Amino acid sequence: xxxxxxxxxEMSVQEAETVTLSCTYDTSESDxxxxxxxxxxxxxxxxxxxxxAYKQQNATENRFSVNFQKAAxxxxxxxxxxxLGDAAMYFCAWNMNYGGSQGNLIxxxxxxxxxxx
Amino acid sequence: SxxxxxxxxxxxxxxxxxxxxxxxxxxxxxxxxYWYRQAAGRGLQLLFYSxxxxxxxxxxxxxLSASRPQDRQFILxxxxxxxxxSGFYLxxxxxxxxxxxxxLTFGAGSRLTxx
Numbered sequence: 001x002x003x004x005x006x007x008x009x010e011m012s013v014q015e016a017e018t019v020t021l022s023c024t025y026d027t028s029e030s031d032x033x034x035x036x037x038x039x040x041x042x043x044x045x046x047x048x049x050x051x052x053a054y055k056q057q058n059a060t061e062n063r064f065s066v067n068f069q070k071a072a073x074x075x076x077x078x079x080x081x082x083x084l085g086d087a088a089m090y091f092c093a094w095n096m097n098y099g100g101s102q103g104n105l106i107x108x109x110x111x112x113x114x115x116x117x
Numbered sequence: 118s119x120x121x122x123x124x125x126x127x128x129x130x131x132x133x134x135x136x137x138x139x140x141x142x143x144x145x146x147x148x149x150x151y152w153y154r155q156a157a158g159r160g161l162q163l164l165f166y167s168x169x170x171x172x173x174x175x176x177x178x179x180x181l182s183a184s185r186p187q188d189r190q191f192i193l194x195x196x197x198x199x200x201x202x203s204g205f206y207l208x209x210x211x212x213x214x215x216x217x218x219x220x221l222t223f224g225a226g227s228r229l230t231x232x
Contacts, residue, residue, distance in 0.1 A: 033219045035220070035221075042225075043155075043205060043225075043226050043228075044223065044225050044226065045207060045209075045221075045223035045226075046223075047220055047221075047222070050219075050220060091160065091161065093221075095219050097219060104151070104163050104166060104176070105163075105221055107160045107161045108160060109159060109160040110159075110160050
């Protein structure tokens with residue numbers, strides 16, 4: 001069965017600094033997607049970034065970027081120039097590319113990020 | 118554009134009472150729909166998903182059930198709530214095609230407290 005592991009329950013970063021959140025996953029599939037979701041105190045789940053496994057280029061979205069290491073099954077999230085609004089729970093998630101079928105997201109347990117002013 | 122609505126936002130119910138949480142999606146047709154539960158301090162647990170009207174798949178045996186009476190409506194129910202049903206419930210729909218394929222978009226969530 002596929003699993004997603006986030007080994008850092010909590011992380012802290014100084015405002016304007018850079019922080020990296022770790023995620024590893026276990027799968028025998030070759031065609032899949034990886035995601036980072038953010039859950040602020042409001043608890044609304046928000047997509048941060050998405051990576052398609054067949055794309056070697058790491059996804060970027062403004063201050064957010066990933067380091068996708070397919071062979072190592074690692075998918076870390078780097079937040080640059082951290083802002084107070086980045087404080088949230090961050091969830092890593094995996095989804096097989098069913099090409100339109102029901103395929104369900106498997107979530108890690110989350111990393112709580114605090115941003116210090 | 119697509120939007121997802123979920124209600125009620127907050128619910129306090131006594132043990133043994135029924136439950137109904139509703140989720141609707143606008144701006145898309147035949148979406149895949151999902152119910153997740155998030156217990157305090159824990160990750161998301163998939164409860165049910167649906168690929169069409171009347172088609173429900175259960176991921177975890179429990180005290181809850183789901184129904185999809187209309188294409189864009191997904192309902193989470195219980196006949197008799199247990200204390201362990203307390204948690205934060207999230208409805209979501211999945212983009213199946215295009216640039217946002219496989220992305221889950223979540224509702225704002227429903228916080229259920231069973232006393």
